[in-house]
Amino acid sequence: MARSAGGLKILLWALVALLALAVVLPFVVKSRHGRPLMAPEGVHLPKIKVPELPDFPGGDETMTVYRWQDAEGAWHFSDRAPEGVDAERVKVETPTVVPEPPAAPGGEDANDGNADEGPFNGLSGIMRRAEKAGDQLKSRNDALKERMDPAP
Numbered sequence: 585m586a587r588s589a590g591g592l593k594i595l596l597w598a599l600v601a602l603l604a605l606a607v608v609l610p611f612v613v614k615s616r617h618g619r620p621l622m623a624p625e626g627v628h629l630p631k632i633k634v635p636e637l638p639d640f641p642g643g644d645e646t647m648t649v650y651r652w653q654d655a656e657g658a659w660h661f662s663d664r665a666p667e668g669v670d671a672e673r674v675k676v677e678t679p680t681v682v683p684e685p686p687a688a689p690g691g692e693d694a695n696d697g698n699a700d701e702g703p704f705n706g707l708s709g710i711m712r713r714a715e716k717a718g719d720q721l722k723s724r725n726d727a728l729k730e731r732m733d734p735a736p
Contacts, residue, residue, distance in 0.1 A: 609621075610622035611623070611624070646675045646676060646677050647663070647675070647676045647677075648663070648673060648674070648675060648676075649661055649662070649663060649673075649674045649675075649676050650662050650663070650664065650665040650666075650671040650672065650673055650674070651671065651672050651674055652666070652669045652670065652671040652672065683717070685713040685716075685717065
């Protein structure tokens with residue numbers, strides 16, 4: 585078995601060397617016109633299309649909402665005022681939504697397995713997750729600000 589493992593290593597090294605030659609040779613070997621078969625200028629990387637960020641309202645923006653009451657007394661809300669109805673225009677602050685952190689693996693409670701934290705049992709784990717969520721929100725808001733105010 586030891587010999588076959590050694591032979592496999594040699595085969596693997598030979599394949600790597602062959603692949604390296606296949607990559608390098610077109611840039612070194614010259615064609616009949618005296619130029620290399622392939623030049624670095626002729627190699628073009630594919631253009632990667634970056635997905636656009638969804639249009640989320642920023643944390644400090646307000647939305648305009650219209651509300652009205654129908655004949656039966658039920659309230660209705662819309663982003664457009666309906667025709668023929670006396671709708672009241674309301675400014676609503678957009679809320680900042682913080683996603684709930686995922687549950688700890690293995691069903692551990694909020695203290696991340698540290699049962700000896702005394703009367704503040706679990707608070708350090710909660711604080712770590714809150715700080716992480718805050719960092720994620722800050723980076724999201726920075727990305728949205730960049731998108732809203734592109735650099736000249």
